[in-house]
Amino acid sequence: MRAVVFEEFQTFPSLTEVETPEPGPGEVLLRVAGAGACHSDVSVYRVFEKGGPGAQNPPFTLGHENSGWVERVGTGVSERIKVGAPYLVYGPIGCQHCRKCASGLETYCENAATLPYLAVGLGRDGGMAEYVTVPGHHLIPLGDADPVAAAPLSDAGLTPYHAIKKALPHLEGGGKYALVIGLGGLGQIGVQILKALTGATVIATDLKDDARDRAEANGAVTVAGGEGQAERIRELTRGRGVDAAFDFVGASPTIATAAASMAQGGRLSVVGIGTGTHEFSFFTNPYESYVTNTYWGSVSDLWEVVDLYRAGQIRPEVERYSMDEALEAYRRLEAGEVTGRAVVVPNQS
Template identity: 65%
Template structure:
């Protein structure tokens, strides 16, 4: 079968012929419906050096945002319906530690001893015709479209987890939320905030088309650049936002969030920019403002994300590509020309 393979650091991926996988005990073979192309993949391909994270060492198949139809069950698997559509929870931990038993494989206590960080992150992912996943990582989609659902495995779950943890800061009237970065995660983040809170949502980006999409979703937009923080604070009546979500994660955007947040507010770094540090200083930081980072979410939360998708509260912005066009999609992602999420569709629509 064809698969998009990570073959080396600072090296563009290749489409290669590989053997169709077979599910082992407790696993399920999925016929892939959709696989999202994520900026995290670009970081692995272009920014990681050998030795930075051995769990991501090549060679493996990319794709950590996956959906598909159950094709074959491994030994001992029950409760999975052949032919039914499922969304895949990408993190894979040890399965037995306290974090994993609460469905939070992202914070597995034995992560350092694992051979991979997740499906499509060291372990063969879904950017192929077929993928094998643990049965416990499958979330049923029912009649919902699995192709458009694929990005929810990361671009939906990651902002959902971050926003859910920040909800105490957004409960009550007169609250303000700030979304920095309006790519695939940021635009879904705006929708989640709209559905779960009554907060006024302020969204900011450098791209006019991205801000236009956020406005359609009900956000007030502020362009990046000079006067950005002043405009955000003006909208809030000077007090600042109660919760900010940085979907970029570089020093400059973290700085913008911290300058925009209110006293006793919360700033969550969601994006993994890693390109420059943020310099903290006591007298230039709002008192008791929290600065935290989050990573992905739990499998239980992915069930909740799917519920929101089925209810029409989350509508991912998707552009589809065939498996043969996957490298073109990655190049567009590198060039910053993808709005929303690029989804690879190995078997057509």
């Protein structure tokens, strides 16, 4: 079968022939419906260095946002998993024995440093291929929902959902404001999740006009990036600041903008892995507001994301690419030319 393979650090991936995998005990073989191309993949092959933070040793097939139809099951898989049915894949794979894994939050596995890989598509072969094997208990049924459009939900939906869910106490009640910085794949779904779960006024900001237009269509009030950005955001809140901010970029300038926009007692969640830093001062930080970070989410969170999707409350914007076009999807992603989420469709029929 064909697969997009990360073969060497700081090297663009290849589209190559690999063996079709076989499901082991507790695993299923999926015929891939859709595999989302994520900026994290670009970091894997373009940014990370061997032995450095975030690095996963090659070679392996990319693709950690996956959906597909069950082709075969290994021994010990629940009879509730039906051959031929469509499922969404929860990507993180933990040790299955620590407290975090027991709670379904395998992305925060306490023994992650001792494991051979982090997730499907991050150290272990992912779904940017015609077939992929995944743990059977990591499948969320999609019913009659479109599995190709659903594929990005396993990261671009789950990651903002987890961050927003943790911040909900800050958005309870009337007169609340939420800020979304960065309106790519995650930020656009983040706007939709905030509108679905809260009554807060959602303020969204990005440098791109078309990205702001899409956020406005989903109910956000938008602010252009650039000089005076934080001041314009505070004006929309009548000077008080936002109660919760979600930075889906994570660069130093975007973190600084979010920090300058905070109300007292607010929560700033840095979600994007942009390697930015934040300087704290007692006299400039709004009292009892804080900066935190989140990473991916739990398997139970993903069930709830799928519920929102099936109810029509969130709608991922996807650009579909054939397997022949998979490398072009990554080239366009690196060039900033992708609107929404690029999804590779390995099995067109």
